[in-house]
Amino acid sequence: MTPPEIARKLRHALHLHQSGDLKKAVEIYQKILDINPRHPEALHLMGFAACQAGDPESAVALIRRALFISPDCALYHNSLGLTFKALDRLSEALSCYRRALELDPHLIEAHNNMGIVLQDMGKIEDAVSSYQKALEINPELPETYNNLGNACLALKNPKQALHCYQKAVGIRPDYPEAHYNMGNALQMLNRFQEAVMCYRRALENRPDYPEAFYDMGNACQKMEDYEGAVICYQKAAELQPDFYDAYMNMGTALHQQGKFEKALLSYGTALEINSSSHETYHHMGVAFQCLGRFNEALDSWQKALKQKPDDAEACHKLAILLQKQCRADEALIYYHKTLELKPDYAEALHNTGTLYQERRQTDQAVACFRKALSLKPDLVQTHVSLGNTFKDGGQLDDAFLCYQTAIRIDPNHAKAHAHLAHLARETCSWKDLRILTDKLDRITKEALEKGARAPEMPFLSLMKEAHPSHYLAVSQSWSRDLSEKVARTNIHFSFDTRRYEREKIRIGYVSNNFRNHPNAHLTVGLFGLHDRNAFDIICYSYGPDDASSYRKRIRQECDKFVDIRNISDTDAASLIFNDRIDILVDLVGFTRGNRISIFALRPAPIQVRYLGFPGTTGADFFDYFITDRTATPETDALYYTEKFVYMPNCYQVNDHTQKIAKRTWARTELGLPEKGFVFCSFNHPYKIDPLIFDTWMHILSHVPGSVLWLLRGNEIAEKNLKREAGARGVNPGRLIFADLFPKPDHLARLQLAGLALDTRVVNGHITTSDALWAGTPVITVTGNHFISRVSSSILKAVGMPELVTSSLDQYQGLAIHLATHPDELNDVRQRLAANRRTAPLFDTARFTANLENAYREMLNIMISGKKPRQIDVTEPWCTLPLIKPVSRPSEIPTETNRLNSADICS
Incomplete structure (x- = not known):
């Protein structure tokens, strides 16, 4: 082949090469x-x-x-x-x-x-x-x-x-x-x-x-x-x-x-393509968690850590889920491991702080929150959580600063507003309370209009005056959120094949307050009085064991006491289901530390709300609400998702075995004057609002030498109330503040008070019944919602309806009249002493029998295939004690009886 021929062949090969025919070009x-x-x-x-x-x-x-x-x-x-x-x-x-x-x-x-x-x-x-x-x-x-x-x-x-x-x-x-x-x-x-x-x-x-x-x-x-x-x-x-x-x-x-x-x-x-990808396991864990398949989520994150032991995110997610599963000790291990891997992980520090906060380890919680804020000063929720920790520890000034800082960073942060508003109530800091509540109401309204969960807890929403429809909307938003989370778990309990022909009805009571707590003070006598021929009583506790006499008595007097504190909601629900509970009763509601999500899983065929939270849960997983016609008239049914179970007297059970200390207190031992009429109100400061305080100061002004004996909640509240008294023309020294006492001693000292004055928006509950048990009459004013009608119900059930007023003017007039007419007051006290032994309020056995009849009717309705409906428990064999009405004075209008500063009685 000549050089020109080679050149020609090479050009042809290059053309083939460029055309993609590589094989022929190579040949x-x-x-x-x-x-x-x-x-x-x-x-x-x-x-x-x-x-x-x-x-x-x-x-x-x-x-x-x-x-x-x-x-x-x-x-x-x-x-x-x-x-x-x-x-x-x-x-x-x-x-x-x-x-x-x-x-x-x-x-x-x-x-x-x-x-x-x-x-x-x-x-x-x-x-x-x-x-x-x-x-x-x-x-x-x-x-x-x-x-x-x-x-x-x-x-x-x-x-x-x-x-x-x-x-x-x-x-x-x-x-x-x-x-x-x-x-x-x-x-x-x-x-x-x-x-x-x-x-x-x-x-x-x-x-x-x-x-x-x-x-x-x-x-x-x-x-x-x-x-x-x-x-x-x-x-x-x-x-x-x-x-x-x-x-x-x-x-x-x-x-x-x-x-x-x-x-x-x-x-x-993706995992089939790359079986060693920690990222895939990480994402699978999140998906499993969203489906409520928590064990699979934990397993996925553990596999992610096996593939990549330094995966701080997987460690953190494991810790969060373990915390939600009530496995606090394991959660803490993974939080610490997360922070070893990533010491500057502010969010992990925050969550570690929340775990310490839940365990009441305040110093550790504060240290975590402060370190998180040193890394991310604008972490709003950490400011709020630090504020909550300070509040729990009594450092209220520091709590105020934390909430205010959170609001400065995010002026629309709902939780910060909610906590700040409640702290203002707890400390009687009324100056800016209206501004705070108005802002919170706007934020809440916007959230509800979007179908989101309300920013304030349902219990806190009850602290302010509002239309019952507002309380319902707030509670419904929280219950709906729970239901949606539960729906994703695909956990369903079936009761179709269960038989109800056995001799005993199984009642499950669920609470975190089987301890030295007001709810246990009320219910401690209930469990042992149930008819053991007809009922099995199981108590499920998810609160701390304080080794108190209340907890010991409850454990002894129920058939079975189960501690579910350290197991998850789904495991707790499965346990309850396997115990074949017929009627499951929640004693907590939307109060702090609740686990209503157990009820959202529907582990029992009949689920009941009682005590704890004085309002509707707005949930479709509660069938009944135990109440009475005074607390919730039938017209209120529109604002409750649960069906009313009307007890024939007061809805509130009370313990008839409460002991009153035999010690006789001298007034001076308790800081009271030797002479002068003693009004008292041992309600927590958050229940005191400006309007009721105005009324109290008018009462003091019209009863010379009288004093108002209050519970010492905190130093800020004491200081504010004294200042508010002075601003209303009353010597601040006429407010006497009492420390907390053991219950028997507290009941004994209550006998030194002539009259107890109830709070208005949020009535006394056990505070009212304690005063009556001690023999001290209580005056109340009926409000427009359950929480403001409780004392009215209690007074009627003790045979003292004449102490229930319908307006603040009437309330004020009655208090002044009784305080200035000792013979009439003495008659009231004598009848109260007599009624205490005979009236329904403190007849725990009678209450228990009525409650059992309610349980029987609930079960009969279910067995008959009918939907839950209103139940009226009647007592045809029982009559209330005779009522002798007290003579009522003319009503004293509030504004026309305000004293000028020159008229101060000191």
């Missing part, structure tokens, strides 16, 4: 080399073809032979650089490109390829310089503009990158990679809709482009178009079945739609 190159083994161009092209065919080692050998023959050919050095790049031998590739440019400074390909290698080596700015040199030689290079754009993106300069990609597609409109990269730049600029359009153009020119589908899915997800994102990820995975990231992000998009089961399927496929 011709080989024939040429068979004739002339030292043909440099044939060796070069043969090497280039070998590299394209995936054999870069052979390519290196062939191109080196070409260079041995023609060492000064810049193009050959450039091609050798490409083969070294294919072998990831970047330094050798870079040397080849540099040699090529020494030989031919205008070799565009060498500038461009050197830029690619420099970028791969992390030398981005040097790469930019190489691309720019190529473009200086030829400004019409779309590939180089694309590469320059990629380098700009790596330098976090998406605007410059976008300009480069626009140049590339301006030169070559059908350039899919440039359109794709332009989409990535637009995503970095948060221009997601435009990014989607770029990905679409890329796919128009290259339909089999999995990366374009994938990143289009990412853009859709950022626009919260999760359905669109899933479609894109599915397309990417169809084109590239081992596309791990596509399956992971598909799982995330499905998760965002609440399709947790499908998300798990996607994560499962």
Whole structure:
């Protein structure tokens, strides 16, 4: 073959090579080399073809032979650089490109390829310089503009990158990679809709482009178009079945739609592709948690930690879930491990603090919260939690500062407003209370209108005067939130096959207050008085064991006492279900530390609300609400989701065995004056509002020498109440503050008071019945909701309805009249003493029998296949004691009896 023929054959082979017919091109190159083994161009092209065919080692050998023959050919050095790049031998590739440019400074390909290698080596700015040199030689290079754009993106300069990609597609409109990269730049600029359009153009020119589908899915997800994102990820995975990231992000998009089961399927496929990915286990844990499959969630995060022991996030999530599962000791271990791995993890410090707070380990909690705030001073919830810890520890000034700081950071932070408002009530700081409550009401209204959970706890919402529909809406938002969480667990208990023909009805009482607590003071006599021939009584406790006499008595007098404090809600519900409880009674409601979520799981066929929380739960998982017609007239049924069970007397059980200390107190021993009438109100300060305090001060002003004996709640409240008294023209010294006493001693000292004055918005509950048990009459005013009618119910049940008033003027007038007419007051006290022994209020056995009749009727309704309905428990055999009405004075209007400062009695 002559040289011209070889040249012609070589041109033909190159044409085939460029056309993609590599096999035929290689055959011709080989024939040429068979004739002339030292043909440099044939060796070069043969090497280039070998590299394209995936054999870069052979390519290196062939191109080196070409260079041995023609060492000064810049193009050959450039091609050798490409083969070294294919072998990831970047330094050798870079040397080849540099040699090529020494030989031919205008070799565009060498500038461009050197830029690619420099970028791969992390030398981005040097790469930019190489691309720019190529473009200086030829400004019409779309590939180089694309590469320059990629380098700009790596330098976090998406605007410059976008300009480069626009140049590339301006030169070559059908350039899919440039359109794709332009989409990535637009995503970095948060221009997601435009990014989607770029990905679409890329796919128009290259339909089999999995990366374009994938990143289009990412853009859709950022626009919260999760359905669109899933479609894109599915397309990417169809084109590239081992596309791990596509399956992971598909799982995330499905998760965002609440399709947790499908998300798990996607994560499962990702795990098949990469079984050692801790990230996949991490995401699976979150999905399992959302489904309420907590054990599987814990298992997933533990597997994530096995794959990556230093995964602080997995550790943190494990700790949070263990804490929610009431496994505090294990949770604390993982919180500590999280902080070992990531000491500056503010959120983990916050959560560790909440665990210490729950365990009443105040110093540790404060230390965690303070460290978290040193790392992230604007962590609003930590300021709130620190405030709560200070409040629990009695450091109320510090608590105020924390809540106020939280509100400064976030003026609309609902929890901060709620806690600050309640602290203002607890300390009788009334100056800005109206402003706070108005703001909280606005935030609450906005949340409820959006269908979100109200920011304030239902119990705190009862502290203010509002329409009953407001209390219902707040409670419903909390119960709905619980129901939605429970619905995701797919845990269902079936009662269809259960039989109710056994001899005894099984009653389960659930509380965190089987201890020295007001609720236990009320209920302690109930459990042992149940008819053991008809009922089995099981108490489920999730509160602390204080080793008090109350706890010991309850344990002894129920048939079975089960501590569920350290097991999860789902495990507790399963335990209750397996105990075959017929009627499950909640004694806590929406009060602090409640676990109403156990009831949301519906472990018993009949579920009842009683005591604790004086209002509706707004829940569809409670069937009945034990009450009476005074506390909740039938007109209130509209604002309760539970059906009323009307007890024939007062709804509140009381213990008839309470002991009153035999000690006789001298007035002076308790800080009381030797003479003068003693009014008392041992309600907590948060129940005192400005209007009732006005009334009390009017009463003191009209009863010379009288004093008002109050419970010392906290120093700030004491100081504020004294100041408020002075502002109303009453000597602050007429307010006497009492410390907490053991119950028998407290009941004994109450006998020194002539009259107890009830609070208005939030009545006394056990405070009222304690005073009556001690023989001290109580005056109340009936309000418009359960919580403000409790004392009215109690007084009627003790046969003293004449002490119930319907207005503050009447309340004030009655108090003044009795205090200034000792013979009438003595008659009231004598009748109270007699009624205490005969009236229903303190007849615990009678109350228990009535309650059992209510339980029987609940069960009969269920067995008959009917829905829960109102139940009226009647006592045809019982009559109330005779009532002798007290003569009522004319009502004294509040405003016309306000004394001027010159009329102060001291």
